[in-house]
Amino acid sequence: MSGLPDHSKGLLITLVAVLFVVPDSLFIRLLDAPAFEISFWRSLTCGLLLLGYVLPSYGVGAIKQTFSGGIASLIYLIAMSSTGILFTLAVSNTSVANVVFIIASMPVFAAILSRVFLGEAISARMSLTMVAVFAGLGIIAYGSGETEGASLTGDLFAIAVSFVFAVALTAARKVRSVSMVPMLPVAYLLCAVRLWPFVQPFQLGQAQYYLVALHGLFIAISSVGLALGPRYI
Secondary structure: OOOOOHHHHHHHHHHHHHHHHOOHHHHHHHOOOOHHHHHHHHHHHHHHHHHHHHHHHHOHHHHHHHHHHOHHHHHHHHHHHHHHHHHHHHHHHOOHHHHHHHHOOHHHHHHHHHHHHOOOOOOHHHHHHHHHHHHHHHHHHHHHOOOOOOOHHHHHHHHHHHHHHHHHHHHHHHOOOOOOOOHHHHHHHHHHHHHHHHOOHHHOOHHHHHHHHHHHHHHHHHHHHHHHHHHHO
8 A cells, every 4th residue: 555646545545445435324223222221332432442543552641642733632522422322322313224325425524624724615516416415415314304214304314424424534635744533532432421321221131242342443444544544535
């Protein structure tokens, strides 16, 4: 991978990260627990796994260094700590198909945010893509009222996930010289702390804990890739 151009390297890393996040919806459906409880375990296990990776790989000082990005680092922290809750609420309130299609709009939101905050131009091809994507979102929202297992509420949560993820990726690209990987365990553990007062975390059946661990592992790998990829793109 070291011989690849930066853009290709970024795309490859991001592709692998996306492949690991694909089963996220499946894990949420397999776990028999309320949405907030799933979000708590998702964030806690992912945060602890990432902490176990970050401390020996980057050192304790690296976490402090991530805040050198200023407001962009803070935005990234808040955005990433919110995505887990929003995603779980989306999958719990609408169909998985709707969530997957809606989250695919993330590059469009990222392009708009990059234009506003990074001064990047939007090509004519991207403009046409935006029109098609927003038309598609309208069709999905319209059909939710007639599709079993789908709802407009869940669709709105999915749109929020797409937008907030785009905010996080744009913030990471704003400070490319600073790796956001050490920030990830802080973001996920912060999410778990925020949810702690609202859940009864030890009500899961014993057979589900291996799903919780596997779920956290997949999200941890995906999160590292999504933090690294945008730095090269």
